[in-house]
Amino acid sequence: METESPRTGEVLGDRYRVEERVGSGLEGEVFRATDLALGFTVALKVSRSSKLKVVRRLYDEARILSVLRHDAIVRLHESGKLPDGRAYLSLEWIAGCTLETYLSSGRLDEGQMLALGYRLASALVEIHEQRFLHRDLKPTNILLASRAPEGATIHRAKLVDFGVAGILGESVTRHGLQTRGNRWSGTPLYMAPEQLRGWRQTPATDIYLLGAVMYQSVYSHAPHCDGGELVSFKLQGAEKVFDLTIVPERLEAELALPSSPNLSTATQAVLLRMLRQDPEERFGNASELCEAIEGARQEVAG
Numbered sequence: 246m247e248t249e250s251p252r253t254g255e256v257l258g259d260r261y262r263v264e265e266r267v268g269s270g271l272e273g274e275v276f277r278a279t280d281l282a283l284g285f286t287v288a289l290k291v292s293r294s295s296k297l298k299v300v301r302r303l304y305d306e307a308r309i310l311s312v313l314r315h316d317a318i319v320r321l322h323e324s325g326k327l328p329d330g331r332a333y334l335s336l337e338w339i340a341g342c343t344l345e346t347y348l349s350s351g352r353l354d355e356g357q358m359l360a361l362g363y364r365l366a367s368a369l370v371e372i373h374e375q376r377f378l379h380r381d382l383k384p385t386n387i388l389l390a391s392r393a394p395e396g397a398t399i400h401r402a403k404l405v406d407f408g409v410a411g412i413l414g415e416s417v418t419r420h421g422l423q424t425r426g427n428r429w430s431g432t433p434l435y436m437a438p439e440q441l442r443g444w445r446q447t448p449a450t451d452i453y454l455l456g457a458v459m460y461q462s463v464y465s466h467a468p469h470c471d472g473g474e475l476v477s478f479k480l481q482g483a484e485k486v487f488d489l490t491i492v493p494e495r496l497e498a499e500l501a502l503p504s505s506p507n508l509s510t511a512t513q514a515v516l517l518r519m520l521r522q523d524p525e526e527r528f529g530n531a532s533e534l535c536e537a538i539e540g541a542r543q544e545v546a547g
């Protein structure tokens with residue numbers, strides 16, 4: 246059953262007072278809310294309907310978050326059902342901004358990009374060790390916590406949105422796009438080639454997605470194309486998507502352009518390997534990736 250969107254001031258489930266809507270997706274909404282039982286601010290992710298399929302998806306997200314423990318992964322306080330049947334997650338409130346907002350006013354330098362990459366790669370180690378895949382790393386799903394006096398910083402980046410996360414080893418081919426009638430809406434720009442093609446996804450998929458985020462944070466556009474052509478395309482016309490895939494030679498040439506940010510060869514090599522079209526050619530796992538990023542950081546430092 247579709248239900249009305251919660252209003253500011255409304256108390257949900259006798260416990261959560263809605264303060265402000267901060268995010269809105271097809272199946273759910275995110276609010277800043279006050280937990281009246283404990284007296285602190287939380288992020289409340291509420292499903293838009295009480296339909297079993299939608300409720301289950303939010304519970305899957307809760308199950309995954311409940312076992313993950315890492316400073317760069319949002320913490321789950323609790324989850325449950327509202328009296329009208331909608332599901333909710335009560336999450337650690339991250340005051341700050343999304344990486345997308347942060348990047349809209351400037352790029353990261355090489356050192357910052359590597360620091361961000363290292364932090365998120367170590368979150369991937371935890372996620373993959375617990376046998377999950379995130380599958381939806383992109384700038385709107387990375388929050389930068391803000392604390393006085395520095396404000397939002399990449400050193401406090403946190404990964405959110407395990408809404409399309411999967412379990413490792415299951416034949417995970419479900420894509421990260423949501424369907425609206427026969428149209429896909431979403432961000433193929435941030436998808437790995439194997440996701441676009443509906444092939445098996447592995448930890449290498451998350452490594453690719455992180456590579457795309459790192460690339461974008463220094464170049465201001467996703468690695469696929471220069472124009473940033475965002476897409477809503479017909480399911481049947483899925484071949485179109487392949488226009489968005491990366492041609493490694495082009496990427497290599499771009500990294501070497503004099504107009505490009507001056508990245509060290511070690512950093513370029515890390516990015517190119519993360520963004521290989523063939524998952525087998527990327528880093529073997531997130532721990533190897535951490536080591537490679539650390540190596541590049543040392544080279545840059547010195």
Ligand SMILES: Nc1ncnc2c1ncn2[C@@H]1O[C@H](COP(=O)(O)OP(=O)(O)O)[C@@H](O)[C@H]1O
Nearest residue numbers: 267268269270275288336337338339385406408
């Ligand atoms: N824990 C949180 N603290 C603060 N803001 C959050 C939090 N979780 C999500 N948000 C905000 O809500 C938006 C949507 O949340 P997300 O979990 O990505 O849901 P969706 O599935 O709709 O993309 C995020 O991009 C972010 O701006």
Ligand SMILES: [Mg+2]
Nearest residue numbers: 385386405406
């Ligand atoms: Mg999201």
